[in-house]
Amino acid sequence: MNDNVQQLLHSLANAQRYFVHFTRISIFIVMAWIGGLKAFQYEADGIVPFVANSPLMSFFYTKDAPEYQQYKNKEGEVVPKNIAWHQENGTYIFSYVLGAVIIAIGLLTLLGIYNAKIGLLGGLLTVGMSVVTLSFLITTPEVYVPDLGGPEHGFPYLSGSGRLVLKDIIMMAAGLVVAADAATRILEERNTELATYEVQHVS
Template sequence: MEKILRLFDSFQNKFIDLIRIAIFIVMAWIGGLKAFPYEADGIVPFVINSPFMNFFYHNTGNKAVNEQGKEVAEYTLHKNPEGKTIQKNVDWHQQNGTYIFSFGLGLVIVTIGILVLLGIWFPKIGFWGGLLTVGMSVVTLSFLITTPEVYVPDLGGDFPTPHYGFPYLSGAGRLVLKDIIMLAGGLIIASEAAKRSLQKF
């Protein structure tokens, strides 16, 4: 058992670099996908409901009436299901600024990922990459408060389920909650980069 413990102890720095590589892969992949319309459409509920980000859109706060005659947020009527494109929804998203914002956000996310990866060789750069990862994660986790879609909705029906609203996370909510791991990873890599930077003084 002692040999196993010593082995893991000896690989600690390598494992921290593995965290950097993992964060880079997530950032580069997800950030890169922001250039595609389906991903841009998918982040609209998060961005439009966020007090930190909704000013990037043009249709924030607009209301509309759905097929049931109920007043709803306008964006809910313009969701393109993944794998399907509806032109009237595309037109709405273009007017909203959905695609331009998503492309810019993707560039920011990819850049953070690169800074994190460079931390393997350049600790000062990696320190900022770690801090930016923490900041991005805090904003993402705030969606658990601001975005209705992160919780299972009450759809009613003949046999309504009691499992809706907080704390019953939807698929979107479960993805958001995982960012708490990114938050912790960002703190670990930032602190390790700070330690290496201080050793050079």
């Protein structure tokens, strides 16, 4: 192994803690951006198929699936009849609350840079949110290519929505990494406190 490669390996190894912090920052950016977009009509409309078909979340809406399919808005489109339906459905109120929750999870994860206990909570909540999101691969018909006559449809042919959902497995892994790092720091702090306590009482 030449010196340049060895130096690179040492640099990467020594920077591991910084990379974990970068992971926290990345989670926050994604959460804050996507959570913030939940305040806008097009994004609130876009999550309806996921929520309406989910046994864990459908109770947040007043209308049953698949009624929403008659009132879909394309991104950037404003159809008063459809918007009125979504208002009755509770689409926008739910989206506002969900957005605030997502931003809060991102903020807790970011604060893990400074406080391990808060970071542990943020990491675990990130994992939990990812589990719910990935469950949409089971509950939401729109995540797979529809049967419109082509040879590729249904499982495992992911639609655009399905491909976005699948990427949340990366978010889950990131949440596990930052949670594990926070747990390590908490244990290190406790061991240090215990060692200090023993030294003081022995002396």
